[in-house]
Amino acid sequence: MRSELTLFSRSLVRGAFMELYLTPKPGLVDLNDSGSHRDLSVPLMEASLSVVSGYLHRVSASLAAGEELAQQVRLGVEAERAMLEEAGTNCHRGYIFLSGLLLCASARIGRRDEEALSAAVARLAGELFDPADDSGSNGSRARDAYRAGGIRGEALRGLPALFGEALPAFRREMAAGGNQGSATFAMLGRLMASVEDTTALHRCGRQGLETVRKDGATLECLVAQRADFMAFLAERNAYYVSRNLTMGGVADMLALSFAWLSHTGELELRSAASV
Numbered sequence: 001m002r003s004e005l006t007l008f009s010r011s012l013v014r015g016a017f018m019e020l021y022l023t024p025k026p027g028l029v030d031l032n033d034s035g036s037h038r039d040l041s042v043p044l045m046e047a048s049l050s051v052v053s054g055y056l057h058r059v060s061a062s063l064a065a066g067e068e069l070a071q072q073v074r075l076g077v078e079a080e081r082a083m084l085e086e087a088g089t090n091c092h093r094g095y096i097f098l099s100g101l102l103l104c105a106s107a108r109i110g111r112r113d114e115e116a117l118s119a120a121v122a123r124l125a126g127e128l129f130d131p132a133d134d135s136g137s138n139g140s141r142a143r144d145a146y147r148a149g150g151i152r153g154e155a156l157r158g159l160p161a162l163f164g165e166a167l168p169a170f171r172r173e174m175a176a177g178g179n180q181g182s183a184t185f186a187m188l189g190r191l192m193a194s195v196e197d198t199t200a201l202h203r204c205g206r207q208g209l210e211t212v213r214k215d216g217a218t219l220e221c222l223v224a225q226r227a228d229f230m231a232f233l234a235e236r237n238a239y240y241v242s243r244n245l246t247m248g249g250v251a252d253m254l255a256l257s258f259a260w261l262s263h264t265g266e267l268e269l270r271s272a273a274s275v
């Protein structure tokens, strides 16, 4: 029987592919276009995901062998480097970190308990981050300039965008008679409305993040009203491209959300007989 860690690492890879292929996503790479990322494309991101896949496989093997956290961090740093070499981009830098963190946290608690998992993520992030550490990245500059938490704040608080926003939004929409399609866009809307995305801040300042948040709230309303949210998203994509606006943090959190829902079986299609 495959171990829980192996199964979860596969779900984490699947989640990232599902995020990439979800279309339309304003400013992000999807099946229609490269959004505000002239240096990216679907094939490049697929190449990057093959690095992510090997990395998550190695992290789960390292955890199964009882190796220390420092070894999993080394694997993360190596994967960041391999992604740059293979795909010439840092498009999954956030996801390499977040997916590895969630996998390490799940190994520590050993069961599918979302509250315990969130607490374990927060504890692990506390062990990993040195408050004085400054990576000099776009994100760290945006965090300083706008006093935003970004990926580090998200990790230190136990991934509230995943456990407190995205998953409840998906489940609420399903419970309200929606389907996996409408629930997915309800989840995207919630993430846009709530994530403190430092890529939006870095590219377009506070106004950029406000635009993403406002659009997220509108998307949620359109989904609830069964209105044409696809046309809205396509129009917003054109606007984001005209402003060079993007939302890489939302993309990372969406991929994690797909991964978890896939792992719990909530994305499985039910047969007519079982409905």
Ligand SMILES: CC(C)(COP(=O)(O)OP(=O)(O)OC[C@H]1O[C@@H](n2cnc3c(N)ncnc32)[C@H](O[C@H]2O[C@H](COP(=O)(O)OP(=O)(O)OP(=O)(O)O)[C@@H](O)[C@H]2O)[C@@H]1O)[C@@H](O)C(=O)NCCC(=O)NCCS
Binding pocket: 072, 073, 075, 076, 077, 090, 091, 092, 093, 094, 095, 096, 097, 098, 100, 101, 104, 135, 136, 137, 138, 139, 140, 149, 150, 151, 152, 154, 195, 196, 197, 198, 199, 202, 203, 247, 248, 249, 250, 251, 252, 253
């Ligand atoms: C701890 C590390 C993550 C490094 O920390 P650092 O402080 O350097 O990280 P940041 O730059 O702040 O953020 C990294 C990426 O996190 C994503 N992100 C942003 N906001 C959030 C958020 N609120 N929640 C979750 N995730 C968030 C974001 O990734 C996306 O952006 C990519 C493009 O980013 P960037 O290059 O900055 O932006 P561009 O505008 O495209 O650049 P230009 O073209 O303009 O130059 C995008 O594709 C998304 O993926 C941030 O980029 C970590 O690196 C670390 O410590 N790693 C080693 C250890 C490890 O991996 N461990 C795991 C095993 S435990």
Ligand SMILES: Nc1ncnc2[nH]cnc12
Binding pocket: 019, 020, 027, 028, 029, 030, 037, 040, 091, 092, 248, 251, 252
């Ligand atoms: N679909 C996407 N477009 C741009 N950057 C991303 N980082 C992760 N997923 C992304």
